[in-house]
Amino acid sequence: MSVASEVSLDGKKLTIAVKGRFDFGSHQAFRDSYERFYKVPETYVVDLKDATYLDSSALGMLLLLRDHAGGDDAEVQVINSSPDVRKILAISNFEKLFDIT
Template identity: 75%
Template sequence: MAVVAEVSPDGAKLTISIKGRFDFGRHQEFRESYEGLAKKPSSIVVDLKEATYLDSSALGMLLLLRDHAGGDHSDVRVINSNSDVRKILAISNFDKLFDIG
């Protein structure tokens, strides 16, 4: 599985890990990782440590996740992105929408 979702024991934090290519082929899997939860987490972390590629559809998926989590009032962080991915996120001004680490 290329998208792995893990909810903290108290249900407050959702971690979504992406393995391999983060592109349109992961769309359904990515949406299912957060839409089907019984309780909406107060914080969401997208871990890109094992992501090897990110395209414009992945940027769109991150925006959909942010909207689902509450938009401007959401706590969505993108962590462990490699330098290439971080550059794409910066060029797209995602560093203004997400806490990127």
């Protein structure tokens, strides 16, 4: 498991890439990936292209990110999710809270 984050050159978009298992073991690294920035980005992108597993604690972490980003007014995108991960997100009704592609 690893979590890497990258800010766009204009500082408006933060991309967080999760590799491997996205579970409770990722909690601190995931939180650090967005809390360490002084300037709050306008858009957050969670790239799950290399995520192999997602559990309920990962869903909770996504909700914490959404709250950090501004709640209902936040722009948080979840991209590149595998069919299995997308199924979990759909069952959890996360498409109502996040832009999932």
